[in-house]
Amino acid sequence: MPDERFADHLSFPRGRGHTPAGAVAGNAGGALCGDLVTIRLRIEGDRIADAGFDAEGCGATIAAGSAVVELLDGAHVLDAARIGTTQVADALGGLSVGKLHAADLAADALHRALGRAVRTQAAVPAPRPDGGGRTLVAMSGGVDSAVAALLSAQDATDVATVTLELWADDGHDGTQSCCSADAVRGARALAHRMGLPHFTLDLRAEFRAGVVDPWLADHARGLTPNPCVRCNGHVRLDAMLDYADRLGAATLATGHYARITPDGLLRQALDEGKDQAYMLAALAPGTIARLRFPLGELRKPQVRELAAQAGLPVARKPDSQDLCFLAGVGRAGFLARHGGPALGDVPGDVVDRDGTKLGEHRGHHHLTVGQRKGLGLTGGTGEPLHVLRTDPATNTVVVGPRAALATTHVPLRDVTLHRAPERVDRVRLRYRSHALPCTLRDGAVELHEPVHGAAPGQVACLLQGDVVVGCATIAR
Numbered sequence: 001m002p003d004e005r006f007a008d009h010l011s012f013p014r015g016r017g018h019t020p021a022g023a024v025a026g027n028a029g030g031a032l033c034g035d036l037v038t039i040r041l042r043i044e045g046d047r048i049a050d051a052g053f054d055a056e057g058c059g060a061t062i063a064a065g066s067a068v069v070e071l072l073d074g075a076h077v078l079d080a081a082r083i084g085t086t087q088v089a090d091a092l093g094g095l096s097v098g099k100l101h102a103a104d105l106a107a108d109a110l111h112r113a114l115g116r117a118v119r120t121q122a123a124v125p126a127p128r129p130d131g132g133g134r135t136l137v138a139m140s141g142g143v144d145s146a147v148a149a150l151l152s153a154q155d156a157t158d159v160a161t162v163t164l165e166l167w168a169d170d171g172h173d174g175t176q177s178c179c180s181a182d183a184v185r186g187a188r189a190l191a192h193r194m195g196l197p198h199f200t201l202d203l204r205a206e207f208r209a210g211v212v213d214p215w216l217a218d219h220a221r222g223l224t225p226n227p228c229v230r231c232n233g234h235v236r237l238d239a240m241l242d243y244a245d246r247l248g249a250a251t252l253a254t255g256h257y258a259r260i261t262p263d264g265l266l267r268q269a270l271d272e273g274k275d276q277a278y279m280l281a282a283l284a285p286g287t288i289a290r291l292r293f294p295l296g297e298l299r300k301p302q303v304r305e306l307a308a309q310a311g312l313p314v315a316r317k318p319d320s321q322d323l324c325f326l327a328g329v330g331r332a333g334f335l336a337r338h339g340g341p342a343l344g345d346v347p348g349d350v351v352d353r354d355g356t357k358l359g360e361h362r363g364h365h366h367l368t369v370g371q372r373k374g375l376g377l378t379g380g381t382g383e384p385l386h387v388l389r390t391d392p393a394t395n396t397v398v399v400g401p402r403a404a405l406a407t408t409h410v411p412l413r414d415v416t417l418h419r420a421p422e423r424v425d426r427v428r429l430r431y432r433s434h435a436l437p438c439t440l441r442d443g444a445v446e447l448h449e450p451v452h453g454a455a456p457g458q459v460a461c462l463l464q465g466d467v468v469v470g471c472a473t474i475a476r
């Protein structure tokens with residue numbers, strides 16, 4: 001027997017077919033599962049001013065859409081962000097496992113609409129200054145950002161969370177798939193479990209234009225780009241800070257392993273093996289001033305322990321390994337699928353330093369300076385060969401012994417410095433590589449010891465000790 005609340009929503013759906021003036025819509029479900037929910041809402045200031053819905057499919061879908069509209073009635077934006085599958089199901093008197101799917105869809109549609117509406121309509125005041133302020137925590141669904149949220153909630157009086165939807169394969173959106181992006185859902189469930197409001201910020205268009213397209217273009221130009229540095233520096237942190245403004249949050253906390261010096265510069269994390277200051281090197285000082293890194297003084301095992309103590313299901317979740325948009329397809333698969341004609345597989349010559357052909361490759365963009373694996377070649381003496389340089393104009397790859405990669409002179413472009421150039425005494429030329437003693441002179445770093453292979457396109461993180469004092473790109 002369905003609960004009478006369920007029957008009531010089904011018989012008298014609240015706001016069905018209603019489109020509030022100035023509404024922002026969010027969809028979930030679609031062709032694959034046959035159920036589709038659309039939630040429409042308008043925010044004024046810090047409240048949901050009006051909401052309506054449409055639903056196709058089973059009765060539970062209609063009841064769930066109606067329950068969301070009722071839950072939203074006059075709700076504070078931060079309370080609306082606490083509504084998840086459980087709240088929708090509870091509002092219907094509980095749902096059987098088979099019908100929970102309807103509550104999932106309605107919650108997904110709500111969060112798509114809410115996430116978009118906050119971007120353009122919300123103006124949530126900051127909490128009273130004596131109350132400790134509000135922090136927005138960037139939650140990926142992994143253990144690091146979950147613990148960052150946990151620690152922020154212990155510190156700040158008021159915490160909200162946000163997850164970015166950055167990438168969905170072509171044709172995969174809320175209306176065609178039965179599920180929203182898994183990561184976003186997982187992060188939302190985690191935030192709700194901690195009692196925190198959760199927002200979804202759809203940055204797919206900005207991410208494609210500001211990160212993926214330049215990454216593809218750099219590959220076509222024979223460079224080895226760092227999309228994460230670009231993403232942090234020019235796309236996601238700025239977008240999340242704008243979002244924080246809308247939600248009255250003065251600060252943004254992330255699960256990055258990094259620290260901030262008293263004079264506002266980035267500093268490497270205590271846990272050197274996890275340090276991510278390199279990934280954040282392109283941030284402007286104004287951005288850094290609003291960031292908090294609650295994990296900067298912790299080591300990874302401590303972070304996992306904190307998560308376990310708090311009963312978070314992600315305590316043992318493995319770390320993410322690769323670029324987020326390559327998940328499931330890998331680099332070569334992604335290039336084949338999204339690279340277009342400029343990055344199609346076109347065989348070219350592998351030559352030695354004298355231009356003698358040694359073999360063939362399937363496209364220069366699959367190879368990067370310093371690379372040994374994947375060439376399938378050894379030199380005449382049996383010595384392994386490495387990529388010395390790639391030439392996109394002729395689709396030629398030049399190889400040689402490791403010794404030929406050695407250099408002490410690394411030319412730079414797009415140098416940004418936050419302190420005088422004389423203060424640069426170390427440089428990191430790759431993520432997860434050691435910092436190398438150096439001097440910065442005439443737009444290049446002069447290394448005190450040779451390095452084997454500095455790949456054009458990679459970021460050079462300019463350090464004074466363990467403090468990031470600048471950033472540049474390695475030039476050809």
Ligand SMILES: Nc1ncnc2c1ncn2[C@@H]1O[C@H](COP(=O)(O)OP(=O)(O)OP(=O)(O)O)[C@@H](O)[C@H]1O
Pocket residue numbers: 137138139140141142143144145146148162163164165166253254255256276319320
């Ligand atoms: N999709 C996302 N939405 C919101 N914040 C994100 C997202 N992806 C990453 N972040 C933020 O950036 C931080 C560093 O991201 P990174 O990809 O390095 O994740 P990570 O070290 O595996 O952390 P986590 O364990 O939290 O996934 C995260 O801890 C989180 O605060």
